[in-house]
Amino acid sequence: MKLCSFTSDRGNRIGVIEGDALYDLTSASPKFSDWLSVYAAGGSMQRLLSLVGDSMGKARKLKLDYESLAIPVRPAEIWAAGVTYLRSREARENETKTKGLYDYVYTAERPELFLKDSGLRCVGPGEPIGVRWDSKWSVPEPELTVVLDSSFRIFGYTVGNDVSSRDIEGENPLYLPQAKVYRGSAAIGPLITTADEIPDPRTLEINMRIIRRKKTEFKGRVNTSQMKRRVEDLVSYLKRSNVITTFTVLMTGTSIVPPDDFTLEGGDVVEVEIEKIGTLRNRVAVQRP
Numbered sequence: 001m002k003l004c005s006f007t008s009d010r011g012n013r014i015g016v017i018e019g020d021a022l023y024d025l026t027s028a029s030p031k032f033s034d035w036l037s038v039y040a041a042g043g044s045m046q047r048l049l050s051l052v053g054d055s056m057g058k059a060r061k062l063k064l065d066y067e068s069l070a071i072p073v074r075p076a077e078i079w080a081a082g083v084t085y086l087r088s089r090e091a092r093e094n095e096t097k098t099k100g101l102y103d104y105v106y107t108a109e110r111p112e113l114f115l116k117d118s119g120l121r122c123v124g125p126g127e128p129i130g131v132r133w134d135s136k137w138s139v140p141e142p143e144l145t146v147v148l149d150s151s152f153r154i155f156g157y158t159v160g161n162d163v164s165s166r167d168i169e170g171e172n173p174l175y176l177p178q179a180k181v182y183r184g185s186a187a188i189g190p191l192i193t194t195a196d197e198i199p200d201p202r203t204l205e206i207n208m209r210i211i212r213r214k215k216t217e218f219k220g221r222v223n224t225s226q227m228k229r230r231v232e233d234l235v236s237y238l239k240r241s242n243v244i245t246t247f248t249v250l251m252t253g254t255s256i257v258p259p260d261d262f263t264l265e266g267g268d269v270v271e272v273e274i275e276k277i278g279t280l281r282n283r284v285a286v287q288r289p
């Protein structure tokens, strides 16, 4: 199932996408105002899916307009894994003044995991992603993103962009939160594909395109088969001694890295497409003080 949130002349809605059709679930029941409410009504993700299944027949069928899609759900937390692909290890080792850290974490048993957002700084499709005004080297990081329930079970997948400042990250590893966490530094969407439609997350094609003044400035691709770690292993480390709420998401790391002389500029458009999920598109805005 493909679950989304969208806006229409009737306000904010939730829906299910099937091909070119968008089923407006909010029209089936006013209780279905957002995914957290549907989850609260059911009490489990299994129940959420059966409530949705039962309501599809009553839902208004619309033609899907991608521009209407909004952040599928605002997660209480976004977590992120780092250095899960060889390309990320190389890029990080080159940029850093503290040599050896990234080589270590790429092969270590324990992965790098960090808290990217608490729901305040993330945006959905069509909203501006941010670059810091005090950074000279900012990049998008297209990442397969896992949607979890409060028992750390994988409910589904979405597209994520872990927008980052490479000069701040490279200057000192203790600056990581400043390189990673600021207004508009995370984007997720445009929808959630439930886990039953992606039995093997290590087979997905990821494509990224950066458009500047209507021309493709950079494009790159990777397949998740190149990821060093299994998604389940990342989740099992996140779970250790931890607590999360349903719809917490985990970004699984990047492998598409633009050349070192590239930095995002205000007005650039970043498109991240992941097979079986969709395309997340955002324009870049410089986040002033």
Ligand code: DO4
Pocket: 080, 081, 082, 083, 084, 085, 088, 092, 112, 141, 162, 176, 252, 253, 254, 255
């Ligand atoms: O500490 C570095 C973070 C790396 C990262 O975000 C990634 O590999 O995607």
Ligand code: MG
Pocket: 080, 081, 082, 141, 143, 162, 253, 254
């Ligand atoms: Mg990343």
